[in-house]
Amino acid sequence: MANCDLCVVRNRAICSSLDAQELEVLNAIGRTRTMQPGESLIWEGEDSVLVANVIDGVLKLSTNTEDGREQIVGVVYPSDFIGRPFGGTTGHGATALTEATVCVFSRRDFDAFAREHPALEHKLLERTLAELDRTRRWMLLLGRKSASEKLASFLLEMEERLRPSGCVWNFEDGASRRITLPFSRQQIADVLGLTIETVSRQFTRLKNDGVVDLPSRRDVILLDHAALVAEAG
Amino acid sequence: MANCDLCVVRNRAICSSLDAQELEVLNAIGRTRTMQPGESLIWEGEDSVLVANVIDGVLKLSTNTEDGREQIVGVVYPSDFIGRPFGGTTGHGATALTEATVCVFSRRDFDAFAREHPALEHKLLERTLAELDRTRRWMLLLGRKSASEKLASFLLEMEERLRPSGCVWNFEDGASRRITLPFSRQQIADVLGLTIETVSRQFTRLKNDGVVDLPSRRDVILLDHAALVAEAG
DNA sequence: CGTGACTTTGAGCCATTTCAACACGCGTGG
DNA sequence: CCACGCGTGTTGAAATGGCTCAAAGTCACG
Numbered sequence: 001m002a003n004c005d006l007c008v009v010r011n012r013a014i015c016s017s018l019d020a021q022e023l024e025v026l027n028a029i030g031r032t033r034t035m036q037p038g039e040s041l042i043w044e045g046e047d048s049v050l051v052a053n054v055i056d057g058v059l060k061l062s063t064n065t066e067d068g069r070e071q072i073v074g075v076v077y078p079s080d081f082i083g084r085p086f087g088g089t090t091g092h093g094a095t096a097l098t099e100a101t102v103c104v105f106s107r108r109d110f111d112a113f114a115r116e117h118p119a120l121e122h123k124l125l126e127r128t129l130a131e132l133d134r135t136r137r138w139m140l141l142l143g144r145k146s147a148s149e150k151l152a153s154f155l156l157e158m159e160e161r162l163r164p165s166g167c168v169w170n171f172e173d174g175a176s177r178r179i180t181l182p183f184s185r186q187q188i189a190d191v192l193g194l195t196i197e198t199v200s201r202q203f204t205r206l207k208n209d210g211v212v213d214l215p216s217r218r219d220v221i222l223l224d225h226a227a228l229v230a231e232a233g
Numbered sequence: 234m235a236n237c238d239l240c241v242v243r244n245r246a247i248c249s250s251l252d253a254q255e256l257e258v259l260n261a262i263g264r265t266r267t268m269q270p271g272e273s274l275i276w277e278g279e280d281s282v283l284v285a286n287v288i289d290g291v292l293k294l295s296t297n298t299e300d301g302r303e304q305i306v307g308v309v310y311p312s313d314f315i316g317r318p319f320g321g322t323t324g325h326g327a328t329a330l331t332e333a334t335v336c337v338f339s340r341r342d343f344d345a346f347a348r349e350h351p352a353l354e355h356k357l358l359e360r361t362l363a364e365l366d367r368t369r370r371w372m373l374l375l376g377r378k379s380a381s382e383k384l385a386s387f388l389l390e391m392e393e394r395l396r397p398s399g400c401v402w403n404f405e406d407g408a409s410r411r412i413t414l415p416f417s418r419q420q421i422a423d424v425l426g427l428t429i430e431t432v433s434r435q436f437t438r439l440k441n442d443g444v445v446d447l448p449s450r451r452d453v454i455l456l457d458h459a460a461l462v463a464e465a466g
Numbered sequence: 467c468g469t470g471a472c473t474t475t476g477a478g479c480c481a482t483t484t485c486a487a488c489a490c491g492c493g494t495g496g
Numbered sequence: 497c498c499a500c501g502c503g504t505g506t507t508g509a510a511a512t513g514g515c516t517c518a519a520a521g522t523c524a525c526g
Contacts, residue, residue: 063373065466071376073369084366086359091366118351125358126319132365133317133324136306139368140296142375143304143426147514185473193376198514200474217473217523233298380482418505428483433506450491450505 003027007103012079013053014127017119029109035059035096041104042083042094051083051110057100058182061092062190072191074135075182077161081127085111097182142193145233150192151202152231155179155212159222177222178215185217236260240336245312246286247360250352262342268292268329274337275316275327284316284343290333291415294325295423305424307368308415310394314360318344330415375426378466383425384435385464388412388445392455410455411448418450 004010004023015023032055035041042050044063054076061074061082073092076082084090085107105113114121141153162179181188185203189196206212211228213221222228237243237256248256265288268274275283277296287309294307294315306325309315317323318340338346347354374386395412414421418436422429439445444461446454455461 061369063370065373065377067466069377071373073372084362086362088363088366091370115355118354121351121354121358122348125354125361128358128361128365129317129319130321132361132368133321135365135368135372136294137296137324139306139372139375140298140304142372143423144298144302195515196473197475197516201514204474233300429505430484430507431482434482437506 007055009053009055009079014081014120014123015053017123018117022117026105026113029113030103030105033102033104035100035102037096037098040093040095041102042090042092044091044093045089048084048088048090048107050104051081051085051107052102052104054078054080054082055101055103057096057098057102059094059096059100059102060187061094063092070190071193072187074131075161075191081124083107085114085124097187147192147194147198147202148205148231149233150194151188151199151206152228153233154188154192155220155222156228156232158220177225179220179222181218181220183218240288242286242288242312247314247353247356248286250356251350255350259338259346262346263336263338265334265336268333268335270329270331273326273328274335275323275325277324277326278322281317281321281323281340283337284314284318284340285335285337287311287313287315288334288336290329290331290335292327292329292333292335293420294327296325303423304426305420307364308394308424314357316340318347318357330420380425380427380431380435381438381464382466383427384421384432384439385461386466387421387425388453388455389461389465391453410458412453412455414451414453416451 004015004027007013007015010016015026018026033041033052035057041052041059042048056078059076059082060072061076062070062072064070075097076094082094082102114124141150145153158179158181159177162182183191185199186196188194189199192199203212203214207214209227211222211224211231213223215221237248237260240246240248243249248259251259266274268290274285274292275281289311292309292315293305294309295303295305297303308330309327315327315335347357374383378386391412391414392410395415416424418432419429421427422432425432436445436447440447442460444455444457444464446456448454
């Protein structure tokens with residue numbers, strides 16, 4: 001049986017709205033689960049049966065066209081909430097990008113619990129509003145930005161998102177910062193609405209321009225933060 | 234002083250969670266306001282000072298890049314909620330596309346009221362979750378669909394959204410349906426992440442293919458619904 | 467070292483954009 | 497009632513950014 005007191009996201013996830021007693025009840029209806037990269041927790045189009053809190057790792061939310069094109073519509077980090085409470089079908093799948101640990105609830109149980117705990121619903125509302133804002137900002141990128149602006153924006157977002165999280169290494173090195181991307185090139189393409197080749201070409205251009213260094217496939221060293229900001233548009 | 238009992242969206246907006254007494258309190262802190270096409274209620278980047286319910290008309294939510302490119306990130310219809318409760322700055326402007334009537338609240342007043350009325354927050358949460366789903370579905374269109382798929386998807390969405398609303402004419406005519414778009418060509422381009430010329434060319438192609446008829450700039454008659462669905466991808 | 471997945475690079479092509487001219491509808495004023 | 501101008505939409509031709517297809521390179525892992 002998991003113990004919320006030891007949970008690393010206890011104070012950041014929506015659970016932070018609950019006292020010890022309430023937490024015990026919530027704990028009783030949830031269970032933790034680990035996931036391997038590529039493993040899915042939720043599939044696009046199915047009835048919404050599960051919701052979860054992310055404890056560790058990174059997951060993608062994605063939709064596909066019938067002919068197989070994919071768009072990643074969200075990226076989920078520790079303390080984030082996944083799933084579609086309050087009925088309906090899930091519009092997008094949730095798949096682990098890294099090894100991940102999640103705290104899973106049956107949607108029905110969670111819904112019932114949430115409706116009795118307004119403070120929890122309030123936290124969830126704040127989170128959902130923030131996620132909607134972030135998603136809408138991403139639409140500007142998808143609809144109106146060029147490939148180079150897209151990649152620069154992506155790297156800046158990654159820098160920001162990966163910094164506070166314990167799941168990916170990240171240290172100061174003078175003015176430069178190393179980030180370890182939880183994405184393959186194809187997945188970056190699926191976030192940005194580009195092809196893998198275009199992403200690759202933009203990476204090598206940034207490297208040739210001295211804006212980043214690419215010590216390995218997944219690692220990026222941000223050498224010139226200002227140049228990235230300028231290029232992000 | 235407005236009277237919520239007479240409000241046409243009384244039973245569809247988040248207000249439907251409130252009883253007569255509560256409604257009176259809410260009514261006391263809000264006021265109705267009419268807007269002309271092009272008039273803005275909220276500006277991108279400013280502190281969040283207002284929230285509102287849409288009573289009548291259609292508004293757009295939009296963001297811009299520094300160099301003036303625009304992306305419409307949401308379209309708001311009667312009974313929808315606008316604005317960013319619970320702090321922060323607004324990430325996108327809200328501008329009337331048609332004549333509109335809105336029920337406006339100071340964000341501080343609304344926040345305080347909402348925190349004391351969990352049923353209202355619950356309604357708002359359900360609405361926000363639904364809007365997030367819709368927005369994420371739109372990302373697939375922006376990131377992965379071709380111009381023709383985009384316009385077909387747009388017309389189908391318009392058909393669905395404009396049907397129940399009283400704000401735009403819309404009647405059965407055998408199998409075909411007429412819709413009056415609340416958008417100029419430029420605004421359609423800003424929704425779809427295209428240029429105005431491309432939108433125009435796709436419209437004339439659909440017309441030449443007999444899929445739609447275009448009796449005027451703002452009117453579209455959907456002649457072949459199945460063809461649109463097939464083309465939407 | 468060999469194998470297979472992933473990534474990079476190259477060359478040509480195509481959808482969409484860009485730039486420019488023209489058409490349409492509508493209100494105003496002659 | 498028609499000429500005019502202006503905002504909006506359409507059409508055409510040329511340019512181009514990103515895509516497609518193809519091949520070579522890299523890396524992790526056995």
